[in-house]
Each structure stands twice: as C-alpha cells, then as structure tokens.
Amino acid sequence: MADTGQKVFGESVSVIEGDSITLNTDVTKISKDNDIEWKFGAENNVIAQIRNENKIATFDVPDGRFRDRLKLDRQTGSLTITNITTEHAGRYKVNINxxxxxxxxxxxxxxxxxPVPVISSNSSQCSSSQQNCSLVCSVLNVSHVTLSWYKGNSVLSSISVSDLSIxxxxxxxxxxxDKxxxxxxxxxxxxxxxxxLDISKLCHTCADSVQWCVSTEAVIRLVLSALVGVAIVIVLVYDVRSRGAEQD
Known part of the structure; x- marks a missing residue:
C-alpha cells in the first residue's frame, strides 16, 4: 500500500502530486492591522494577500498554473494549494506587515x-540443467526514485534516478x-x-512444463474422443432413420 501525504522538514515541504498542501504563517490569529502577502518563484509574483481589515484576494501567475487552486485562511493567513502538480514546486514567501x-x-x-513495479520472468525456455530463475522488476517514466529488490527486510540491489524521467x-x-x-x-x-514476488507463478521448472504438457495433451485427447463419439452417434441415428424411411 502506498504511503502518501504531506511531510514538513524545517522550511521545506514535500507533497505528493494531486494532494492539497497548506503553507503556514505561524500566526495564530491575524489582527486588523496585519497585511499578509504571499509571493511565488524567483520573480516574486504576488499570488495571495489580505489587506485592509481582512479583505482577501488571490491572484494567478501569467502561465495560469494557480487558477482555482488557492485558498487563503482569514484567521491565520495560511495559504492552501489544492490539487497540486509539479508546476507548483518552488519557493514561496510570505510577508506579514x-x-x-x-x-x-x-x-x-x-x-x-x-506506479506499482511490475515483476516478470526473464527465462525464455526451460533446461534440465537450469538451477535459477531469472526475473526482472521494472517501472516506466519515473524520476527522483529508487528501485530496489528486497529479500525479507534486507536490500539485495537497487538503482536510482534523479531528475530525468526514464x-x-x-x-x-x-x-x-527458494522459500x-x-x-x-x-x-x-x-x-x-x-x-x-510469487516464485511459483513466474518460475516453472522443466518438470512443471512436462506435467503441464501431459495434462494438456490428456485434455485434448479426451475432447477429441468425445467429438468422435458424438459423430458416431449422429451417423447411427441417421442410418436408423434412413432404414426406417426405406421400409415405409
């Protein structure tokens, strides 16, 4: 099960895409003399403010990324961003006058x-001398992640990617x-x-393959025998009816 949510580390905040996040002012309750202004990015674009005795306003930036996503708390001046995306990552600054x-x-x-990792078998064919089953775990189009194989709680191997989506x-x-x-x-x-990993589903020994083939062959033979039997019955019925018609 995925562990999602908001975690705060000092002056840094991390959040999962699609969630909402609240940026706090650390003010319990603002007074009528307080003016609050939130700015975003290196350009210091004003995106929200409280002025003149709790008159609230929110603003978008030129590219429209904040449209209908900002909520300002009248009591504390805290800013909430709903349905956040990677476009909203960056620096936020609040000034309290x-x-x-x-x-x-x-x-x-x-x-x-x-995404959930996908485990598949990398063994193309069976060999009587083969002792190991080759597997691969894969994910598509990810960034800032680590992919790891675990044996119990111990890490066997891992690979990481930073800012590239690969x-x-x-x-x-x-x-x-292996148990x-x-x-x-x-x-x-x-x-x-x-x-x-379910080894029994992805890793089949030669004995398993032979047993499966034998079982499949038996089923096929049984079906063919049944079809032949039905055909014989149909022929006999037709023959009896034909003889009866000739006698009449």
Whole structure:
C-alpha cells in the first residue's frame, strides 16, 4: 500500500502530486492591522494577500498554473494549494506587515504519484540443467526514485534516478525451490509502492512444463474422443432413420 501525504522538514515541504498542501504563517490569529502577502518563484509574483481589515484576494501567475487552486485562511493567513502538480514546486514567501515586518520562506517539492513495479520472468525456455530463475522488476517514466529488490527486510540491489524521467529495470536470480520472501519496491522521499514476488507463478521448472504438457495433451485427447463419439452417434441415428424411411 502506498504511503502518501504531506511531510514538513524545517522550511521545506514535500507533497505528493494531486494532494492539497497548506503553507503556514505561524500566526495564530491575524489582527486588523496585519497585511499578509504571499509571493511565488524567483520573480516574486504576488499570488495571495489580505489587506485592509481582512479583505482577501488571490491572484494567478501569467502561465495560469494557480487558477482555482488557492485558498487563503482569514484567521491565520495560511495559504492552501489544492490539487497540486509539479508546476507548483518552488519557493514561496510570505510577508506579514504589522507593528514590525516579518517574513517566512518555504521551499515546496512535489513528487509524482508512484506506479506499482511490475515483476516478470526473464527465462525464455526451460533446461534440465537450469538451477535459477531469472526475473526482472521494472517501472516506466519515473524520476527522483529508487528501485530496489528486497529479500525479507534486507536490500539485495537497487538503482536510482534523479531528475530525468526514464524507465528502470532491475534483474534478480532465484532458485526454483527458494522459500524466501522477495519483493520489489519503488520509493521516493515521501512515498513507496511494493510488489511481492510469487516464485511459483513466474518460475516453472522443466518438470512443471512436462506435467503441464501431459495434462494438456490428456485434455485434448479426451475432447477429441468425445467429438468422435458424438459423430458416431449422429451417423447411427441417421442410418436408423434412413432404414426406417426405406421400409415405409
């Protein structure tokens, strides 16, 4: 099960894409003498403000990324961004004017929602001398993540990607009769997705293949025998009816 949500580390905030996030002013209750102004990005675009005795206004930036997403708390001046996307990552600064000017800066990181890793068999054919089953765990179009194979709670291998959106794959070899618990996990700093390995479903020995073929062949023979039997019955019925018609 994925672990999603908002986590705050000092002046940095991390959140999963699609969630809502609230940037706090650390003010319990603003007074009528307080003016609050929120700015975004290196350009310091004003996106929200409270002025003149709690008159609230929110603003968009030129590219429209904040349209219908901003909510300002009248009591505390805290700013909420709904349905956040990676376009909303960056620096936010709030200025609070009153008896004295105070300000606070927060850096928001937005992580994409993680896909569930896919485990598949990399063994193309069976061999009587083959002792291991080759597997691969893969994910498509991810960034800022780590893909890892686990044996129980211990990491066997891992691969990471930073800012590039690419596909990752990680191989693993296990014995056919291995009874250990294996899993493949994809994680970023605030969430994870895990896929557990079922060796019996993905790894088949030669004996399993032969048994499956024998069972399949038996079923086919049974079906063919039934069809032949039905055909014989139809012929006999037709013959009896034909003889009866001739006698009449």
């Amino acid at each position: 009153g008896v004295k000017l105070t300000s606070k800066t927060l850096f928001v990181a937005v992580y994409a929602r993680l 596909s990752l794959s990680l191989p693993l070899e296990v014995e056919y009769q 250990n618990t294996y899993s493949c996990a994809l994680n970023n700093p605030i969430s994870n997705q895990t896929q557990h």
